[in-house]
Amino acid sequence: MNKPLLAALATLAVTGIGVAPAVASPAAPASPTTRTAPASPASPAAPAVRAVTFAGTVSLSNCSGSVVRLPASEDDDPALVMSNGHCLETGFPAAGEVVVNQPSSRSFGLLNSSGTRVGTLRASRIAYATMTDTDVSLYQLTRTYAQIRSSYGISPLTLDDTHPTAGTAITVVSGYWKRTYACAVDGFAYRLKEGEWTWKDSVRYTPACQTIGGTSGSPVVDNATGKVVAVNNTGNEDGGRCTENNPCEVAEDGTVTVREGINYAQQTYRIPACFGPDNKLDLARSGCVLPKP
Secondary structure, X not given: OOOOHHHHHHHHHHHOOOOOOOOOOOOOOOOOOOOOOOOOOOOOOOOOOOOOOOOOEEEOOOOEEEEEEOOOOOOOXXXXXXXXXXXXXOOOOOOOOEEEEEEOOOEEEEEOOOOOEXXXXXXXXXXXXXXXXXXXXEEEEEEEHHHHHHHHOOOOEEEOOXXXXXXOEEEEEEOOOXXXXXXXXXXXXXXXXXXXXXEEEEEEEOOOOXXXXXXXXXXXXXXXXXXXXXXXXXXXXXXXXXXXXXXXXXXXXXXXXXXXXXXXXXXXXXXXXXXXXXXXXXXXXOOOOOOOO
């Protein structure tokens, strides 16, 4: 995993270099957009690309995250913060464990577009969290989307409810480091195995996204739509095979592939189907395939 920050700092203290779990050494901050050659006069105008900023992202005590809304969320719904399951304040959920509607008073630093912390948000509960099939945590906040917008002028990021496609230009936005990583969706791992955990249909980044410790839980934003398509979570640090901090890809036929230095995220398009009116978790809803307790 892109291990939580305290563990990453312990690594730094021992080695004295910028090594982070499950990733290669950090590269210089990447631009949030990708340069392309100008279109020829005869070419049609390219579609506008939304600027990817820090607005709506949050910093946790040890990870990154974002204030997110579902496609059907209303302004007066309690807001949600998304991060990784392995970023929970209670520690890593075991394989097969699903956390639902547990009290929490965790705080989050809310960032504006330039990455400045403008306020503190607080959870009322962990609505959902797991490291089985995916690696996600969703906190319900004490404030609504409308209240956050009224206080800070910041709107949530929207979760896309469709499967991303290979080749899509993306930006990983770390609220902890106030740093972005720009690359593209290289493809998808049928199964991604790391230690005792296995994740399904994981997003594989192209090599440019060299995420580091503390970026766990960062939203992965589709540059063209501005919507969140995944949540950043892990990478293969040193070429190990299917061990902690060294995930491996397992194909449908059982073939194992190790990609040293390559990083991954977990898709989020399955989440909206599991929430009903008022942003209430309902794992029994039609179309909800998230793991259940």
